[in-house]
Amino acid sequence: MSRRARKLGRGVALVGAGMSKFGAFPDKTSRDLFADAFTAMTRSVDKGMDTEDIEALYVGNFSSDLFEGQGHIAPIMADWVGLVPKPATRLEDACASGGVAIREGVIAIASGLYDVVLVGGTEKMTNLPTERVTDTLAAASDTVYEGACGFTFPGLYAAMATAYMARHGASVEHFMKVGIKNHNNGSLNPKAQFNKSIRDLMNSRIEKAKQKGEPVPEWSDELDFLKDPKANPVVAWPMRLFDCSPITDGAACVLLVAEDIAKNFSNDPLYIVGTGQGSDHALHERDDLTSIAAARIAAQQAYEMAGVQPEDIQIAEVHDCFTIAELVAIEDLGFFKHGEGYKATEQGLTARDGSKPINTSGGLKSKGHPVGASGVGQAVEIWHQMRGEAGPRQVPGKDIRLALTHNVGATGGTCVVHIYQRR
């Protein structure tokens, strides 16, 4: 690998961000969701914007091909928001497609070719039955060496979770605590697919049982609820239903501009000061199941470019497609030592009022995971939090100047990391 420091030709700023509601929308296609996100984004631009200003579109999407039978979606999305005849390009790196689209948008502005770029992500997943969604997602594994053996994503991440438990002494309760935290955050996010805390979900089931005159479950607290196999069945041990992100329809958009014109659009722009991306072998070929090398490399590149350290990052949105993934992420990013992420979570350090708030949006777990859109959705949360516009879920008592997003493709074949600065 080239050892020279990676630098961009010029700076790039984020001046607008918005997302559709995440959830299940039987009447909407990926293009409708994308238009919703675009509209939300346009409203977030302080000084307003004109669609004519946008010079190109980069759109992240995992597989509208398999989910909707629609390929070549980039020009369709461009058409749907009035961008024709501007260049429109789709990026795909599985669940990291959105993060990679942001990276390509950053690179394109840095190249000097464009000053204003729209980056979006979109995915429409709920039109297929759950088994077919699982099969479709399994196309992001190595289908020759993993899928062919029957592996699906819950199974692949379960292997990582099992290895993590064995090596570090974590228990299933530690995974559950990630889910509890993220649902607590998501309960305050009106755009989240499951915007309820697990305690509220538990209480509403108790209430329902009472109303129906059925035996009332005697759950003492959320953990007790999550340990009940009827309430929270095993999907692939040790990953249970509430350890898995949901199947989601959704889209997100951000507007990127050259640093020197950021103030023409925004009173309070964010600057993308670091970007990193790595690749890795498929999971079956790795030396270590408890860490994602592509994430460590992507993070290292982004920190180096930004000239910051993990301890400088004040909040982060990380890729919690499964609860185990969040523990691995916060270690790979250097926020906590290898094997100590679960202890940090247990101590509340990653909670909204902790020292290192993680996934204040609710994460993929509670906000939802429309795979190609998730990486862009992370940037939308960073936008709200850094500008102090996150409402009831605003991180308390922090003037957030540095934030990070971490977006993983599949089991870590891709990882892309961005660092955002507010000046």
Next chain:
Amino acid sequence: MSRRARKLGRGVALVGAGMSKFGAFPDKTSRDLFADAFTAMTRSVDKGMDTEDIEALYVGNFSSDLFEGQGHIAPIMADWVGLVPKPATRLEDACASGGVAIREGVIAIASGLYDVVLVGGTEKMTNLPTERVTDTLAAASDTVYEGACGFTFPGLYAAMATAYMARHGASVEHFMKVGIKNHNNGSLNPKAQFNKSIRDLMNSRIEKAKQKGEPVPEWSDELDFLKDPKANPVVAWPMRLFDCSPITDGAACVLLVAEDIAKNFSNDPLYIVGTGQGSDHALHERDDLTSIAAARIAAQQAYEMAGVQPEDIQIAEVHDCFTIAELVAIEDLGFFKHGEGYKATEQGLTARDGSKPINTSGGLKSKGHPVGASGVGQAVEIWHQMRGEAGPRQVPGKDIRLALTHNVGATGGTCVVHIYQRR
């Protein structure tokens, strides 16, 4: 649209190019084909290269998802040629995926982030039965407004061909002459899927009939052969079998580097002096079926960036997925006036020994059309021709200093154009 001149932060050169054989390879997956192309590319680098030098991979692919059930192919391709943990990103814009991958490679180097980038394209199509390939390709149309009405690609291009005939007075013979020319070129390309002239194909059928003692067809020449509905059945009138590019497995790779280090790799590098990309509405929504607006825009951008005119271009590889597409292309690119491409073809101007040789490789028609790879395959032909290494199909008597590639996605929802200079 922004009116400022589009400029890249720094120059980019092509220092290596290679492709797999194009054809039907039942025992090869897209990753195998990609590795074949990579190997061919490495051998073309005059001063040699080290895989370690490569900093990132951009790979064009239309839909390994639908063709092979394999998504997230970028890190797999990276792994297969030894690039892990470098960033690996897939680009998709239907049949323009390869051209778009080249463009993103150019942009990434211009941004200053990388000095050396591998760009590839790969597609494995022949494992599905023909009807399913047709359906899969139809996913690149607008499936809501076109696919749902029963349109497949032969039908969409047939609509363009019909409009072209009606407006300009062209006949089916003019389409056939495009095919005859491209097969003449492809007959000299050992990597072409159909490396036989149509005259040779005709003669071998006559020979076969004689050997079997069957009635010997009395075709007077290629045109007569192509007009025989038994030899050349209608697929979607006026497009017959020999007007359609084939279903192909194949891959291609090029090595891009920053201009200032090009001579470290190559004695005779090519410089990418122009790039342009446009999008358009789907075909059903256009004002004009006889021209592709995205192509005109992409060409205009590329000419402007390169500071050249259509008449300065000495050879071009254009997107002849159907014979009509080549006629539209050579007009959209400004090589010939609107409505006069068919006359120019008839006069032999686009033949290898004509004033403006088009598709010396055989084009998609004869070389084959592994859709995500085709745009990169075009660059491979330009590489050979400009360096005078095209063997028996070398354009005679020309010192080629400026060449162009034109790569279309679907019916023109995307078009990307590149201009190459030899100094």
